[in-house]
Amino acid sequence: LQQLVRYKVKAAVNDHDLILKIQKGDLEALGELYDRHQRLVYRTALAITNDGEAAADLSQDVFLRLFRFAENIDPARALEPWLYRMTTNLAYDWVKRRRRWPGPIEDLVDFISTGVRQNPSYVAEMNDEWREMYDALASLPLQQRVVVVLYYMNDLSLQEISEILTVPVGTVKSRLHYGRIAMRRHLGLQVQPEAGWPDLNFEGP
Amino acid sequence: MDNLSDIYISQCLKNWAASEQPPNNIRSRLLLKAASASLHDESFASPDASFAYPSYRQSAGSLFPIPTGGSFYQPLLWVLHLNLTPIKNIA
Numbered sequence: 001l002q003q004l005v006r007y008k009v010k011a012a013v014n015d016h017d018l019i020l021k022i023q024k025g026d027l028e029a030l031g032e033l034y035d036r037h038q039r040l041v042y043r044t045a046l047a048i049t050n051d052g053e054a055a056a057d058l059s060q061d062v063f064l065r066l067f068r069f070a071e072n073i074d075p076a077r078a079l080e081p082w083l084y085r086m087t088t089n090l091a092y093d094w095v096k097r098r099r100r101w102p103g104p105i106e107d108l109v110d111f112i113s114t115g116v117r118q119n120p121s122y123v124a125e126m127n128d129e130w131r132e133m134y135d136a137l138a139s140l141p142l143q144q145r146v147v148v149v150l151y152y153m154n155d156l157s158l159q160e161i162s163e164i165l166t167v168p169v170g171t172v173k174s175r176l177h178y179g180r181i182a183m184r185r186h187l188g189l190q191v192q193p194e195a196g197w198p199d200l201n202f203e204g205p
Numbered sequence: 206m207d208n209l210s211d212i213y214i215s216q217c218l219k220n221w222a223a224s225e226q227p228p229n230n231i232r233s234r235l236l237l238k239a240a241s242a243s244l245h246d247e248s249f250a251s252p253d254a255s256f257a258y259p260s261y262r263q264s265a266g267s268l269f270p271i272p273t274g275g276s277f278y279q280p281l282l283w284v285l286h287l288n289l290t291p292i293k294n295i296a
Contacts, residue, residue, distance in 0.1 A: 047218070060235045064238055130217070133218065148214075152214050153219060187213075
């Protein structure tokens with residue numbers, strides 16, 4: 001644990017230095033920061049968009065914006081919340097933009113059935129277990145999907161998600177609750193009633 | 206995460222995420238674009254830039270540069286001043 005804490009402190013210090021360098025236009029610092037955080041950004045974008053090419057483009061865009069708007073970033077604060085915010089915002093916009101521009105009819109059928117346009121070649125490469133999990137994730141409304149990804153995949157707290165998405169904690173809780181129920185149902189897991197929420201297993205008298 | 210199904214969902218998502226690697230070419234594309242952008246936009250990488258959004262400097266090539274400050278000696282303010290001042294007062 002001490003090693004992990006030491007690593008995190010070291011990473012934070014280095015991020016601080018790298019941001020200062022980026023503010024002066026240092027491209028090497030940008031490359032180093034990219035190496036350090038690329039997985040976080042790429043995987044979050046991929047989980048939200050369900051499109052490998054889009055996730056790659058969005059990752060590039062996130063770091064380009066980091067470079068461009070480095071002056072606005074406070075080096076004393078952790079960079080990860082900024083990266084999460086930028087990634088989710090861009091991914092959110094990308095999904096919404098794609099919805100407004102329907103493509104081939106096959107994509108449209110996918111879109112109607114799953115709520116998102118899936119990249120067929122990408123989905124074909126996934127193994128069955130992950131495809132099932134990913135179908136469950138893709139079936140969620142976008143707002144719930146974003147919260148589920150940040151909470152389950154990135155281990156962020158409700159408070160952190162609330163700050164990243166700039167919505168109240170109660171809204172995050174609600175989206176997570178309904179997202180969780182939908183995921184469990186999709187995966188055939190037992191849906192247990194939670195305190196303070198209506199029992200969704202109750203089918204009436 | 207309070208029960209087994211939560212842990213299952215979390216673990217599956219993390220396993221899936223761990224198996225996904227970003228393409229190798231993003232880094233070089235990123236650095237190329239950043240270098241190109243900083244070459245073509247002088248507001249990039251300037252240590253004295255006070256804000257990062259596209260600055261007034263980009264308007265320098267336009268026909269009528271947009272005044273950037275509130276100085277009394279700016280031409281547009283002088284034109285306004287002359288138009289609003291009665292001639293008899295000037296004389």
